[in-house]
Amino acid sequence: MAVSFETVYQQIRALVGQTRTIPIGQLSRRDLERFAVAVDDPNPLFFDDAFAREHGYPGAIAPPLYLSSVLGWEAGPPERSLRSDGTPDNDAMAVPIRGLRVMGGGQELEFHRPVTAGMDVVMEFSVSNAELKHGRTGPLLVVQLKKRFLTADGTPIVTCRENFIAR
Amino acid sequence: MERAKLFFEDVKVGATVTPLVKRPSTVQLFRFSAITWNSHRIHYDKPYAQSEGYPDVLVQSHLHGSFLAQAVMDWAGPSARLVGFRWQNRAIACPGDVLTCSGTVVKTEMGDGCGYVECELEERNQRNELCAPGWARVALALRIERSK
Numbered sequence: 001m002a003v004s005f006e007t008v009y010q011q012i013r014a015l016v017g018q019t020r021t022i023p024i025g026q027l028s029r030r031d032l033e034r035f036a037v038a039v040d041d042p043n044p045l046f047f048d049d050a051f052a053r054e055h056g057y058p059g060a061i062a063p064p065l066y067l068s069s070v071l072g073w074e075a076g077p078p079e080r081s082l083r084s085d086g087t088p089d090n091d092a093m094a095v096p097i098r099g100l101r102v103m104g105g106g107q108e109l110e111f112h113r114p115v116t117a118g119m120d121v122v123m124e125f126s127v128s129n130a131e132l133k134h135g136r137t138g139p140l141l142v143v144q145l146k147k148r149f150l151t152a153d154g155t156p157i158v159t160c161r162e163n164f165i166a167r
Numbered sequence: 168m169e170r171a172k173l174f175f176e177d178v179k180v181g182a183t184v185t186p187l188v189k190r191p192s193t194v195q196l197f198r199f200s201a202i203t204w205n206s207h208r209i210h211y212d213k214p215y216a217q218s219e220g221y222p223d224v225l226v227q228s229h230l231h232g233s234f235l236a237q238a239v240m241d242w243a244g245p246s247a248r249l250v251g252f253r254w255q256n257r258a259i260a261c262p263g264d265v266l267t268c269s270g271t272v273v274k275t276e277m278g279d280g281c282g283y284v285e286c287e288l289e290e291r292n293q294r295n296e297l298c299a300p301g302w303a304r305v306a307l308a309l310r311i312e313r314s315k
Contacts, residue, residue, distance in 0.1 A: 085219075102207070106228065109252045
């Protein structure tokens with residue numbers, strides 16, 4: 001597919017500075033545990049309330065990357081509206097990169113307080129930067145996202161800066 | 168698994184983070200995509216992944232990061248607190264690869280009622296290629312309670 005990098009770049013640049021507030025709702029114990037199971041990380045802090053309390057937590061905690069790894073908190077768009085690569089382009093965390101190959105680039109995380117099941121969480125999502133670069137294999141876009149996770153009353157939980165690369 | 172308590176005073180610059188070996192499978196990638204609601208086909212649809220030029224489905228960016236976080240939390244023990252963490256995705260990994268996460272303590276500093284340890288981390292494959300460098304800042308308990 002012919003894609004104008006310049007057009008995509010300008011569309012993403014236009015989003016910089018806009019913050020979308022996304023309600024995540026109450027965290028499910030089962031989801032937190034399933035994330036740990038999927039990582040194959042049997043740390044009892046993630047499963048055993050008594051063990052977690054012995055180590056100073058209010059109860060079992062989420063694996064540290066849980067909140068910042070989930071890519072959608074809504075029911076999600078119908079399959080027919082997904083891009084050809086399977087990613088959504090019209091949900092709350094979507095960025096307009098249709099036609100480009102996308103890959104995660106990593107995250108930088110600050111953990112402000114432990115994440116436990118039942119917490120009511122809100123995410124503030126924004127595109128913080130976009131750069132058009134010329135790599136060895138052609139042009140690429142480096143997009144930086146900022147995801148701030150807060151309790152419903154505004155207490156910071158996790159701050160995440162994430163990069164992805166579109167080619 | 169042994170989950171010993173690590174005290175700040177016992178950790179010196181140059182100490183090693185106990186290596187953790189991970190062998191991701193296609194089932195693991197599928198389940199990780201499911202729980203993170205990641206429908207990107209490069210993670211579960213091999214012909215599609217090949218159409219983008221990859222040899223097989225790819226380990227998710229966030230799963231690489233999770234492996235490094237697991238390594239540092241296992242090493243630091245359940246009384247430690249992970250306060251900062253980062254990783255970068257540098258090279259792809261596929262099911263069947265053997266990924267070893269390791270690290271080195273690069274800085275220690277006293278805090279208020281605890282000590283902070285910073286580690287440089289890396290995840291390498293069986294060919295010793297760097298898949299993901301990382302970094303963690305961990306708060307550790309003091310062996311001796313000190314008055315301020």
